[in-house]
Amino acid sequence: MSIKLKKWDYIIIVILIIISFIPYVFFKGLIGEKTAQVYAYITVAGELYNEIPLTGQVSRKEFSIDTKYGKNTIVIKNESIAVVASDCKDHICEDFGYKGEVGDVIVCLPHQLYIEIKSNETMSKNQDIIAY
């Protein structure tokens, strides 16, 4: 009893390979859009405090940055970030409003808080997937 590959075995294997590439063709564009990750780069007194991804961040998220310099309340929604409340003396940081474009900045000088919107172009598709 010997086994022989039949014509349909080859056909099936070719079909299987084609099937496995279907999601790649369909979702490639969709995933490609996510490669340009925009994030908020937050520093306090020149030191990195946190990096918060803005891409895909549509729902409202609130948190506070509480340091020895003071407290700022941050809100992230619709892929943008804002300082909504601050116990600093000038409250200029609150006036910046929502920022989400690459290069935008929000500054709170009394608290030495600096938020810059950056884009991580180097974040490749593969890294994006590996993160999951």
Next chain:
Amino acid sequence: MAKTKRLVYISLLVTMALVLSLIERNIPVPFLTPGAKIGLANLVTVVALYSLPKKRDIIMMIVVRLFLTSIFGGSISGLMYGSMGALLSFLIMIFIKEVLKDKVSMIGVSAAGAVFHNIGQVIVSICIVRNIGVALYLPFLSVVGIVTGIFIGLSAHYVMTYIYRLQIGNYLISMRE
């Protein structure tokens, strides 16, 4: 008597599948898709497909196998991945075998089974991690699947030659014919 033989045979298949699942757990999968398995236990499904005349028995064998595998150090998520993979793989194999009959060998059937096993797992991954990115692993998984599928097809073929030699094999063949 016939019923006892059949039960013993099904139990034998389940045991084989269980051992293969346990061996497989110790084989690292070089891809990061959560729960990805190469599906060695598919070997037993292929053997069952070609030796058990009743589809109900094959399904029973698969269900018992999945259940026992998850008890033996498996997890609920493992059971989910495994079930979806096993279900899709079983459906495609039975479809190909019934439609193409003698035009296809065990190799084609089990290669399709292996790839659809991966597709099932990827679908569960997409549902769990809510990221379609895992679908991009499919080509890699499929290449592995096709290779293991061919290997499994060959192994199943040789296992079958021994099963046919057993009396139980004759009995099963006589039941099929």
